Amino acid sequence: MPSAMVLNEDEALELLAFLITAARTQLDEAAEYGPLRMLTAAGRLADFIAERASPGTRGLLAGPLKELPDAALRAVDPTKYAAQLDVVCRAVGEHLVSHFGSGRSES
């Protein structure tokens, strides 16, 4: 069964523009902005798809993805910042398994 469309063209273009222009601005900017830009893009994508995503994905967006570490933590305690991001990454991984199925092969 095909997946439901969760982005319209305007939203996709907005995200595309953000990613492309961020790639350019990051060449001149502080390295610490890198993760921030990626998380900002993820946040915008999450906002766009929240209403049209499956209940499971909505749960991810409303739960673990709302628990992203405070940006200021990276400067204060980089190890703790990384650990908190790992918690979110783990939740994303678990959701991927739940959404796509584990060990399922289409080949």
Added chain:
Amino acid sequence: MTNAVLEAIRTRRVARALTDAPIDRALVEEILKAARWAPSGGNRRLHRFVAVQDPMTIRLLRMASPGMFQRPQAVIVICIDGPRARSFGMLPTAKGVYVDVGTAAQTMLLAAHSLGLGAGPVTSFSRAAVGAILNLPEGLSPEMFICLGYAAPEQPSAIRPRTPVTWQSLSHWERFP
């Protein structure tokens, strides 16, 4: 010691979140009038300002500006006029030209604050994309946005926590030891 100017300097903050409340064009004009009084090296006036209030144009600017967290009601784009700089024998990339971007920006930020507006500078944007969106003439380089609106009650946290800073920690007297 205090007075109205010092109080404005001390109480101004960068607004990273703005409300949906519109702002009058007259307020934007007052900020542009204030910028006209900003210090300009040699009184050369190498900068041009583009004021934007059209919601769609602001939306497009935001799409090309990874550093724009706020959703502004108006944006003033500070541009360097390259041909004018060259007419004075200066490179548009000379440090002094960028210093004057800063003096104009700070003047606008303080003017906005004095008018009860929230304001935030943004430099993280694609010059090329913004040039296309604003149809800037060849040689006019966008260097900074001043995002304007009314500050939201809740502001997102800064990228690093506020640490105590004193003027002494930033300054030396006469010469370094």
